[in-house]
Amino acid sequence: MNQKKMANTTAELVFIPAAGLGHIMSTIEIAKVLVNRDQRLSITVLVIKPLSGFGSGSEITNYVESLTSKAMERIRFMELPQDETPPKPDPKAPLTFLNDYMNSHCKYVRNIVGEMMKQPGSGRIAGFVIDLFCTGMIDVASEFGIPTYIFFTSNAAFLGFNLYMKTLYDTRNQDHVAEFSNSDAEFLITSFVNPVPTKVIPELFRTKEGLDFLRSSHQKMKEAKGIMVNTFLELETHAIESFSSLDNNFPTVYPVGPVLNLDGVGTVKPKDRDIMSWLDGQQPSTVVLLCFGSAGSFDEIQVKVIAHALERSGHYFVWSLRRRHRQEQMMNVGDYEDPRVVLPEGFLERTVGVGKVIGWAPQAALLAHRAIGGFVSHCGWNSVLESLWFGVPLATWPMYAEQQLNAFGLVVESGLAVEIKLDYTFNVFNPDDGGDTVIVTAAEIERGIRQLMDNTQVRGKVKEMSRKSRAAVEKGGSSFISIGHLINEFLSNIS
Template structure:
């Protein structure tokens, strides 16, 4: 059948955002041969993995997904993270418009919509100019979407000064969760900064201009958050997840998987903290002390933080022993392994993994659910992670290590979580009756996540509704 409907995707160039959006593109063209997708790729000034990820993906997909590399823009890295994101997107508006113009002039297919990442809302203007609908993609869950809309409602409709919602007694009665929460712990750090508040809420305002919102979640995971959206003025919401790249890499070249083959089922705790996950030396020593005292078998992905003041991805240590307690590697030989970068999907899929100490990034949370691995939650540097933490704890899928830890990606860590607290979290995750009950609940949610994507499942049906909305225009 001839392709007649084309969507233009604008992902934000960060691995956690890019991967899920590309996987969604694959999901769409595999589902309906009326669709083709053009992905406009922006070059990240601080994430070198983006180019290689796009190249690998482009080599593995059908011709109905194509890529256009946008010209690199020079944006100052001196601004705050939220201001940088805004300047970065504003600098790409002209090149996005030019790309849409060229696609419209080509005439090989009908342009039916613009799908933008949640941080790419400034380019929605291009959709308005060309008279096509826009859709927003949320790579996090519905609770995070609800939070953004709720904060925007508080400021614009209730005239609440969000920058004053701080202090031990300040609370938010957020409808996605059962209880009011301390605002200083719950609010995104960007909102607590006056200079970034309007930028953050500006994205939420643009969400309401879209024809629909696509979310990387499934209805069974966030039923209360889905219900809460009805009162927040959201357009049509399509939960399409879990959208994951769950292809387990070949074992070739991953010696660590051979080591896992030698371990007992569900006996190893895996520590990994995302694409930006790293700690200062003092915190590394506390984690090491906790692992040694817990006597649990462990696999630890330990990354070196970038230089202070640099917004860059962590790197592997040339010698991890330089930041670990003296003799730690020797004393834990046979019990644990310290590695650099980790093939996270392949590790979580392994039968030996019994628990996952995680920063609660949304992709990591969905992967742990998919593979039925309970979490010890340690959210670190983003509001999406706190939402994921709150969700998995409420559902009984996670133990808690630290609720209000924040690591500044530019300045480094501001607090230390003690070995005692980390050890308690690991033991709660791996030992005792409570751990067994938690593992059972995660296995049940794992089945629901897979069923949601099957024919007749909630996400399968939601994807069908979105496709029909696009093709019927």
């Protein structure tokens, strides 16, 4: 990073993402958007190292190292120290562990920011931009008289759900956890048009620990000056407009998306040549992609059922098949050395020329390929935005976090996806705790794939939303305008 160029900027922002691959990637992308939009801004990203044995730690490390090796004008990276005896991941209280681990870095942030403010000729710090898991950093920013902004890496409907759950927690005297035991119950949440059934409320937030996390994090969120949401007005009109009815004490909501990492699109890496070459030989919109995110995987019995469904569907396919590492490692997924150990006998031989089973997938590059006509997805928000950007309809198979609500929004609220499941879930933090609770049948999977590839109404809606997603970030688009307002506020903080 050219320190002279940093010194010539007017306003500096301090970004603190959570140590999750999707969180970090989205954070870096919005940082690029901001500095490319206004030459007066510079950004320092304080990187929290992932704990060994937690999630895709090596993938995060490799990604950050790839960034620091590039010359990124007016963006620099500083890795925060880690305590000598960091806490061990606790699969029985994952949200508490994540929140405590992120906020254990407050002291290091305080030291670094203090040094930054002493540097002569540097831009004045206009704001902290933090992840929802790092709300303890708000207190650090306040010590320096610096306003804080939240970068909410999910969508506006889920932000509204979180606010609703906090209200439920605060206002109901009865046991709020017990309310979720009624599987037929529905909740009227202002950020959703339709009543939300209990079955799509994320399992983590049906526990006291999950509700306690929501309550504490959103209490801190109200101290922020603004909330940047990775969405756009045309996709979530109702949800975004629902925030206008909140009292003046709630931070301003800025839709800034879609914020996407498309760096790998258009170039073929050596390890991806085989799959991309195979796709080049297929007809447009004839191949279904199955990919379940950085932590998505299945037990052997479910893998075999998926394989049978793919054979029965008759559709061409690319399947990103990954395995769970247990050994007390949370959210840790890797590739099979040989997928035959879990696939039905002879499956790979019977599907030669029809499908490809791969490990880790270059998802954005695959979705951009003209041959991909449908996406069976876990409905992680980054994946949803990528699919809509490239005009590929989705079939929903949510797994953890807020993915069930995302699936409900896509199928019921907007009609941009077909359903395989809305309420599938497993304990991603502790897969050995009861294993998968449901086996999705071959009939359900086959039916979902057929609907995905044949439903012209959904396909048409997705193509139109693709056009709108691209227009939102172009000059004069809804997110372009929203980002302009946000930059003006950053600059006003130091005027």
